Amino acid sequence: MLIKTLLEDILQLFYPNLCIACQRENVPVTELFCIHCEVELPPSDMYMHKENQCTDRLSGSVPFHTGASMFRFYPHGRIQKIIHSVKYQDRTDIAERLGLRFGRMLKNAPHFRDIDLIIPVPLHPGKLRKRGYNQSEHFALGLGESMKIPVNVKSLVRFKATSTQTKKTREERILNMEHAFRIKKPIKQKNILIVDDVITTGSTIEACASTLLESIPDASISFATIALAQ
Numbered sequence: 001m002l003i004k005t006l007l008e009d010i011l012q013l014f015y016p017n018l019c020i021a022c023q024r025e026n027v028p029v030t031e032l033f034c035i036h037c038e039v040e041l042p043p044s045d046m047y048m049h050k051e052n053q054c055t056d057r058l059s060g061s062v063p064f065h066t067g068a069s070m071f072r073f074y075p076h077g078r079i080q081k082i083i084h085s086v087k088y089q090d091r092t093d094i095a096e097r098l099g100l101r102f103g104r105m106l107k108n109a110p111h112f113r114d115i116d117l118i119i120p121v122p123l124h125p126g127k128l129r130k131r132g133y134n135q136s137e138h139f140a141l142g143l144g145e146s147m148k149i150p151v152n153v154k155s156l157v158r159f160k161a162t163s164t165q166t167k168k169t170r171e172e173r174i175l176n177m178e179h180a181f182r183i184k185k186p187i188k189q190k191n192i193l194i195v196d197d198v199i200t201t202g203s204t205i206e207a208c209a210s211t212l213l214e215s216i217p218d219a220s221i222s223f224a225t226i227a228l229a230q
Ligand SMILES: [Zn+2]
Pocket: 019, 020, 021, 022, 023, 024, 025, 033, 034, 035, 036, 037, 038
């Protein structure tokens, strides 16, 4: 125990583990946030409720079992900075660590108990080449590891390079996402968790779910994201 602590102390001296939210404070290697950010960023409890703020986002056109975001997201807040570093600054390690932590919460949550497969929202191959990684895939890998559930990144593919969704209305977003995804390899499992970084209107997750349901009509689809946009 003493040796482990000593080793951790030495490691931290050379590789300081900065708080992923404020990047100022050093934190133990097992933690994500410093004590100040931990107090200000409590993970949301929406995963404990089958219907919640997150599932309310969806249009209702596709049936979902349940869904939840780890955090609520406020413009210019700490979570927005975290999402930015996960998406644009190669911080796949942050996405994975968030997934590990959220997975520990979901594992014992009543409505997520039956999940037997995790599928991250795929990026279009062109975008994947440009960015070099899919942030949602890394979040999914963390979730899969702590929930002990396989992550499938090969079956669902993004077929259409959709233009940016941010300035579109809900109807335009739905139209934009139409036929955006396809199933390339058959899926055996029936209790599927779709994973994305942020949920805004839910149109991306709904498009993935409707593609999965076309191929597996009796599937039960849930979703999980790092953040729920306000
Ligand atoms: Zn901090």
